Amino acid sequence: MTDIHNNQVIEYFRNKADAYDRTDEQVYWRLSDELLWEALTRYVLPSVHEGAKVLDAGGGTGRWSDRLLRHRKDMTGVLFDLSPDMTRHASAKAGEHGYADRLQVLHGDLGELNAQVEEEQFDLAISFHNVLGFVDDVPSVLRQIEAVLKPGGQLVLVIPNRYHAIFYNIFAGNLDEAENATHQRRGRFTADMPAMNLFTPTELTGTLNEIGLPVTFFTGYPVAVYPGFEETQLDGDSKTVRQSLSDDEAYRRIKNLELRLLGEPGLAERGNNLFVVARKPQ
Template sequence: MINYPWPKFDNQQRLNEVKSFFNNISSEYDKIDERSYWAFSNIVLWEILKKKILDTFIDKKTVTVLEAGVGTARWLIKILEYLPQSSGVGIDISPEMLQIANQNLADKNLFNRASIILDDIEKLECIYARHFDLVTCLYNVIGFNINPELAIQKLCGNLQSKGTLVLVLPNLYHAVYFSIQNHRLREVERIRSTYSVKYNDQNPEILLFTPKLIRNILEDNGFNNIEIMGFPISIYPTYRGSSILSLADSKSWHQLINSEVQFCLEHEAAARGKHLIVVARR
């Protein structure tokens, strides 16, 4: 493995901290769409996922999906509903999240098409021996790991030879902007020296990526077809950004979404995104 710049953790302490964080927010997690910024962000991400990934599977007779960091299964459910020929497995380290995930799958009558497993990405062995057509790891899940490179290697090991890997990663350049905006100037040096950030004193440290860094990792894992985009790139989770969305009427809301999606699909805008979206195929 290449010696990447992320900090070294006490493994058990880091695992306990992250698990406790997600256990504590599990009961409120699915209410995130009640906040205008996150509703906007999720719609944009879903449109990108459909255009760049899911629509390529529509004509396949069967599609197998692994979602790492499945949480409450909200994204796995959306994928299963969009691709009725698909089946899925979701893994997560948070028992409380998975309890809600099982209930959500039951509410949607999807138990016969999905399995939920308590597991750690970095300890993940091959499930069904490289069985999956699509492996996803969305939002900041990889950034909460101990060793992101190892986590990505484990995900690649569960991917079919012609499968698709989708990662949504925390963007280092946005972390600089957001830390300065929130008057956390001491974080800028942390970001520069260890590619990590704490957005507040209560949440776990998040490990960060640049487009070049994730491209290098994926190339080392045998990928030669790599797309890197960013999202959102025009509206961020600030008071001003949330106010713009809260005050927008229905027509303006749809205009903002449509323009945001089109800009996000432009690769040269990737480094401006709050998150990086990575689509990799061998």
């Protein structure tokens, strides 16, 4: 990552770090998180062996390291992230929830991961939400993650969907950003965030195959409910989402619809997020 881009990302997350986990309070992101956890428990965790070690690449405040290590007390992990403002919350969670002895927190640029992390030591690597969006050289970062996976290890990515970025920006009236997403495969959802890489299933599958991480599973989520502007902020619910999801019975029924659709590969392009699992050959 260039120094300028690096500093932009650090500053962006410095301003959000203390309130970042408040997204748990937003009904849309609660649904999104429940779907992600379901995808992990369906398609990933059953094949993760006892005593496995996980790399949380760009793990930030440790929202998903926390969930994994509390769910699987046999697992250990390393959280690697650029922002010390974010990771101090991850360290606090580890102490509060009793797994500080099972989680190591490291700071650094993912573009230099192999300089800090030994090769072939992880059984599972996760990198969720906009992490790969903010790196300069996606194939290089993926190669470095491949190098630290053991043979048979899995990589799980949650990444921004280029097609959703186009859709979102058109309906938000941000036609410049919709055009950037279309022509440059980069864009933003808010004016204050750095421009980031955007992905499609076909492009990402090709990249992962080229570096030796064949894709074993690909889907998208949520596919039936989309966020509005308020969901790009750290609190607040947009009118459409609030009308759709604030009623408990409606939330239950929509969640059940999403769970029924979760895992259908043909729906990946409709997802707000792309969910991909790849495995390093034995």
